[in-house]
Amino acid sequence: MPDTSPHLSGRAPQIRAVHIRARDWGWRHAGRHNQAVSRLDLQIEPGERVLLLGASGAGKSTLVHALAGVLGDAEDGDETGSLLIDGRPAAEARGRVGLVLQDPDSQVVLARIGDDVAFGCENLAVPRADIWPRVRQALAEVGLDLSLDHPTSSLSGGQKQRLALAGVLAMRPGLLLLDEPTANLEPGGVIEVRDAVVRSLDHSGATFVVIEHRVEVWQDVVDRVIVLDPSGGVLADGPTREILSSQGERLAQAGVWVPALPPRFPVRHPMRASQTLLRAEGLQVGRVPFGRRTACVVADGINLGLRAGTATVVTGPNGAGKSTLALTLAGLLRPAGGALRASDEFADGIPAEPHRWRSKQLLTRIGTVFQDPEHQFLAATVRDDLLIGPRALGLSVAEQTGRVDELMHRLRLDHLADANPFTLSGGEKRRMSVATVLATRPRLLVLDEPTFGQDSRTWQELVTLLAELLDEGTALVAVTHDAQFVSALADEEYRLGAPDAIRLGAGAL
């Protein structure tokens, strides 16, 4: 580690904001039939702050990747027209453009935060003596007040995104691009990242383009909104307020979260008296770390009853053990202590402790929707994957196909029956992961952050479907950070406290 003293002198970095010009620009990814973007004509002046909107598949990400020069060459796709940054092709504007992507985990390059921020400067051949002052300044701008050799692996999602932002800011780009930078963050992390961006833009005056479904987060930061048309070109372009009021309806239809048009909450018909299916008493939950035999307890003293037709939400800060609790309630992890017992009627002739049930016995009792849908996918096509549960139950072929067809129709997956689950869009993957669980009609549903990063349309469909299941008597428990989800569905809220210092110490070993 170099030992030069911090250089936070007030002299603003010499940044020239970028000018963007698209002329009849288009891109088709190699191997795809349809254009990702076509007939795009667009001009963005230096220092403008733009929110880029459009339905999923309108080519927002493609445009932003092209501006960042990471779309690849002729082997990766066909380009038409021209996309110019300061009058030169975007691919040649190396170092003038900085890009922050959606997934916090896949943008960390090096093991220590100082090294990670320095990475971009090194690639631009910034002299060593200039790198470290830049690193310190960038970290100060994003408000990451940690030592330079702090391990990147111990950062939260919001901190990782601010680290990625610092890595980009240290390169002093004239254009800052963000591709859904806050979609995978909890509400606190979203504000952290947004404020860091605003601070740095006020400081540098760089041109700014952000893609984000949640308009609310950025509407006061940007001064212009551009809406891309999925069939090519620009659908609407103008001042933020104007576009949101004239195009609001259409954008909301396309899944954009327009603040003036929130999704409707479903009408619930709660059951009057309902029986408890699963009861936790003094439950301790924890995971067995890799290579060890005893579990590290992350939460204890949990008393909870899950009742038919009732939605229970589990909330609390990061690291409080919410996901671990969900997996334990789902019968997937063995409780670290205390009791978790199913009612006699729910267990229906098998032992009362869910973790002792066989895999097949879980199917009709407890269904689990994982935070990352990809972890649940087992087969090569959507249809085959949905058939796995019903087949494991030994249902008749007619019953199997009946259930699966109905679910695919209900969750708008019909046209994807032969697609590989891994190739679906984010919203489609979420709907698919819910469908796989519903195919065996479990009486208790466990969901881990079901609405994370979803557009408003998928959100609405999901909440409506869950409300129907509740009215039919399904019990539901969901771990969530989503305040709207809580307002729309929750009958009971269980709040897990912040982990205390001792527990954190034990968990970090």
Added chain:
Amino acid sequence: MSLLTPTIRPSVVARLNPVAKLAVALIVSCALLLSIDWVSAGVALLLEVGLLLWCGLSARQFWLRTAPVWIAAPMASITTVLYGEDSGALLWQFGFISVTEGSAQLGLAIGLRVLAIGLPGIVLLATTDPTDLADGLAQVVRLPARFVLGGLAGLRLVGMFIEDWHSLTLARRARGVGDGGGLRGAARRFFGPAFSLLVISVRRGSKLATAMEARGFGSDEPRTWARESRFRVADAVLVSIGFAITGIAIGVAVRAETWSFILA
């Protein structure tokens, strides 16, 4: 503490350039692989112990880290004694198992060799930060930056494999295919998630590559290095010690007439 940011106690060895440490480990192991005799391995091991005392590992850390070698060495040794090529006087026989003077000597030679090659390698790893090693490989050995940094960044994904594997196995249980099916079921339960893990890792790797490219990585333009990696006098001394150990070990073995060049 993790794979990529190990807690390393300050010590003489920890301050040395990782490239010098890697060189010593390579020199010693290459030389010891040229012959199978107990004298050269024994001498090398004896001399290495002198070096290892300077490595700055606590006794507990040392035994924990090197445990695999201490287990592997006697195992390799015993197997060779029992089943190795027989020569010389027969010492003991039971069925097809026969212990001769030749196989006993061979066993000892192999056991000592595993220790003499394994110990410096492990101590090198335990006192080296992967980032520093990458800096050294790129700046001192001048390996291509693309290769070295790509490897280093990829190493970070290994930690995520373990998390993913855990979730994948839980998800299989939740989906009704987590148990049963006998041996075939067990095989399916291993290969199924292994394939998903492959898909998930490849995607994660390509996302990381895009993020790195977006930060100007991978072009043919020259790059600078924020952390300087220098090959100092102390590093040269360490490498000479490595050569000295090898030279002495081979010299003694040749003098004792036990050296047997494997290619001869």
